[in-house]
Amino acid sequence: MNATFSDQLSKINASTENRNRMRDFVLQHPESLKELIAFGTDLTNKNHHKGVWIIEMLAEHQTELLSPFVNQICQTISEYKNDSAIRGISRVAYFLGTSKMINLTNSQREKLTEICLDWLIRDERVACKVYAMRTLQHFSKKEPWIAEELKDIISRDYTHQSAGYKAVARKILKNEQ
Known part of the structure; x- marks a missing residue:
């Protein structure tokens, strides 16, 4: 692995400026x-979460770039602890x-479904649960x-969750009717 690129990833903080700079670097150097x-998928690396930040930005704006790596991401997705x-x-x-540009295999869709269900059941932060609900809603089609x-799951957990969770849950339940 390119030591300078790894070093740069290891040294960034969560500021938008740093994350944008690294995202732009990757876009300019595919x-x-x-x-x-x-x-980002080397879970033995204490800074793997910093790689995930950049992967997340790429997924949001140019999901198709991740196409060759979907299997690798799906293989490690259930192992994250940070x-x-x-x-x-x-x-x-x-x-x-939810990408129209990426065709998941049945196995990949199953792995994503499984981890999303796990995130909903486990004691995870609300943002994770919200994205899990939205992903599962898409798959449910x-x-x-x-x-x-x-x-x-939503019905069982609804009363114990935050306002953000409840807002998304209501939308999902309304769309399911």
Whole structure:
């Protein structure tokens, strides 16, 4: 892995300026995308969450760039433990799952469905749960059982959740009717 690129990723902080600078670097140097994915999916690297921040930004604005790496992302997605990485990777899951430019395999869709259900059940932060709900809602268009499972989880947990969770949950439940 390019030491200077890794060093730069390791040294950034969460400021928008730093994240935008690294995203722009990757867009200007597409050959560094492979290194970014390796950095962000290497869970033994204490700074992997910083790689996830940049992957998240790419997923939001140019999801198709991640197409060659979808399998690698799906293989590690359930292993993240760092809160900052989980939040970011939940957004990546949402953008991958809802992209019209990326065709997920059945296995990839199953992995994303499974982790989204896990995030909803586990004690995760609200942003992660919101992206999980939205991803599952999208998947439920092709898999009706997901809609039922999502409805059950939301109904069971609704009273114990934050206002942000409840707002998204209401929209999802309204759309399911």
